[in-house]
Amino acid sequence: MGMLRVMSRRGDDRLTWDQQKAQVGDPEALAAVREAERIFAQERAKGATAFKLDPGKPAQRIETFDETAEQIVLVPRVVGG
Amino acid sequence: MIPLTQQVLTMLGWIILALAISPMVWLIFQPYFKGLSSAERRAATLLHEILTAEQCRQLAWRGYVEIPSPSSTQRIYRVPRTRGYVQVIENGQAIMRLCIQPVEYLPDADVVVLHKLMIEANEDFYLQKANKYLCSE
DSSP, X not given: OEEEEEEETTEEEEEEEOHHHHHTTOHHHHHHXXXXXXXXXXXXXXXXXXXXXXXXXXXXXXXXXXXXXXXXXXXXXXEEX | OOOHHHHXXXXXXXXXXXXHHHHHHHHHHHHHHHHHSHHHHHHHHHHHHHSOHHHHXXXXXXXXXXXXXXXXXXXXXXXXXXXXXXXXXXXXXXXXXXXXXESXXXXXXXXXXXXHHHHHXXXXXXXXXXXXXXXXX
16 A cells, blocks of 8 residues: 655645556555555645655655655655744 | 622632633643644654654654754754754854744744755755854853
């Protein structure tokens, strides 16, 4: 399962999709991937930074949505305090 | 028998006292109430998934988590559990404090995750964005 986590004041909003079903063209899984991709683009446009997290690997910053990622975390724009 | 005016004055006194101490009581218990909110619980779940077991222990016992710099083996970042400066430590000595924060409110645990991810995967940008305060001897 892939998961998109968007940090917000509510903790983090999550959206999951089934990668295997999406690969074989399952409409529901593809719709979830498209929705995750839309949220990803929307948050990136607001200045969020995206990180791909895969077990046993260091976090990796990504610029484009990766539906094969196990987990993507979007953190809001940061400023110097 | 206590006169009515004295009873009213006593009651007023207690009300004034309660109003005076309530902000202090709120300040003392606020972190515990925050920890009970669903947002903080969700953020804590993410934090525990992302930190190593050792980092979780460090956060619980010392109130901060140390994140090694990916670019320099001598440098570590000390991120506090609650909002505050991130200390930069090189060769065991604090050299700098960093102030960087998200533009929108996030639960405290999410802020720790944010620092960890930014340091580990986007250190240059993190340092570029942070306001830096050099530590003097």
